[in-house]
Amino acid sequence: MIHRARKGEREAATLFFDSQTRLALFPRRRLDGAVTRYVTVMQGCDNFCAYCVVPHVRGREISRPSTEVLEEVRQLAAGGVREVTLIGQNVNSYGGNATGELSFPELLAAVHDIPDLCRLRFVTSHPKNLSDRLIDSFGALPKLCRHIHLPLQSGSDRVLAAMGRGYTARSYVDKVRRLRAVCPEIRITSDIIVGFPGETEEDFQATLALAAEVGYADLYTFLYSRRPGTAAIHLPDSVPAAVKQERFDRLLAQQERISAAVWGQDIGRTLPVLVEGESRHGAGQIFGRTTWGRIVNFTGPQELVGATVPVTIVDSYRNSQLGEYEAGSCRLADCGIGAGSAAGRQVAPPAKHSAIST
Ligand code: SF4
Numbered sequence: 001m002i003h004r005a006r007k008g009e010r011e012a013a014t015l016f017f018d019s020q021t022r023l024a025l026f027p028r029r030r031l032d033g034a035v036t037r038y039v040t041v042m043q044g045c046d047n048f049c050a051y052c053v054v055p056h057v058r059g060r061e062i063s064r065p066s067t068e069v070l071e072e073v074r075q076l077a078a079g080g081v082r083e084v085t086l087i088g089q090n091v092n093s094y095g096g097n098a099t100g101e102l103s104f105p106e107l108l109a110a111v112h113d114i115p116d117l118c119r120l121r122f123v124t125s126h127p128k129n130l131s132d133r134l135i136d137s138f139g140a141l142p143k144l145c146r147h148i149h150l151p152l153q154s155g156s157d158r159v160l161a162a163m164g165r166g167y168t169a170r171s172y173v174d175k176v177r178r179l180r181a182v183c184p185e186i187r188i189t190s191d192i193i194v195g196f197p198g199e200t201e202e203d204f205q206a207t208l209a210l211a212a213e214v215g216y217a218d219l220y221t222f223l224y225s226r227r228p229g230t231a232a233i234h235l236p237d238s239v240p241a242a243v244k245q246e247r248f249d250r251l252l253a254q255q256e257r258i259s260a261a262v263w264g265q266d267i268g269r270t271l272p273v274l275v276e277g278e279s280r281h282g283a284g285q286i287f288g289r290t291t292w293g294r295i296v297n298f299t300g301p302q303e304l305v306g307a308t309v310p311v312t313i314v315d316s317y318r319n320s321q322l323g324e325y326e327a328g329s330c331r332l333a334d335c336g337i338g339a340g341s342a343a344g345r346q347v348a349p350p351a352k353h354s355a356i357s358t
Pocket of ligand 1: 045046047048049052053054055089090126
């Protein structure tokens, strides 16, 4: 396709690669002094939600062999990486169609046991694939960060069915309750689409109510737009643009209040922060993240990059927090949640670092 484009063709298309070719194409990231890394564990999706192009452009679901994933994480950890995020379009159905492969909770447990790795995350999860066993992982794996991104899309069962999501509003809320029972400190973020074809004011009210009931830490909200190749393109785009926008604004206003309350709880708390590099604010500041993935900027020496240190949160903004670090002010063991494993608490900064991009 590149060759044809160089010769002047302006449009090109190809059939999906076969599974062996696709497996060979799983990206591996170079070690460059980074503290955190994404590791791709699966690609594609078999769900065909009515609005989504992913299965059409990325192909059917395919999982990378767990041996390869584990080897990559081992190499990353040995090279100084302290946190990995396992990624896939539908990450928690990992291994589902591969005979003899680990299940996703088994993969998480195996990655968790890799020495020198302090933190583990995964994204993005489908609510219908959130098994009890995966929920239990949040109670069983200390290195697993206390955050899950769990796309809701709509709080109306009628709209969820039209989207082909495979769960109901109540079954979603039941899973949230289970998560919080297993891990009371967990924070949940989500995606919601506003204005899906046929969405009524009543449907939208159900979405507003469910978002308030769950109390998301953050919400990524989208105005529905038609995508070629999807099932929903055949439905009339029945919600006028002005109505979509007005619903979007109401959801956003509600979420801003909820997010401010969730993140505001951290003010005054001393939290373990994995330091990632120089802050983009400069002025001698460095930054890291709490277990919930929130960026914390604070003044501290560059030598802390790669270490998990106690930081007291002094202010909270829309996308980040301001912290204060006082060397020797407390031991990480006293800092409560999300410090990671005992090994993780005592991470020595790598000998040499470069600031990493966020
Ligand atoms: S929205 Fe997610 S689960 Fe649905 S088809 Fe797209 S990638 Fe798959």
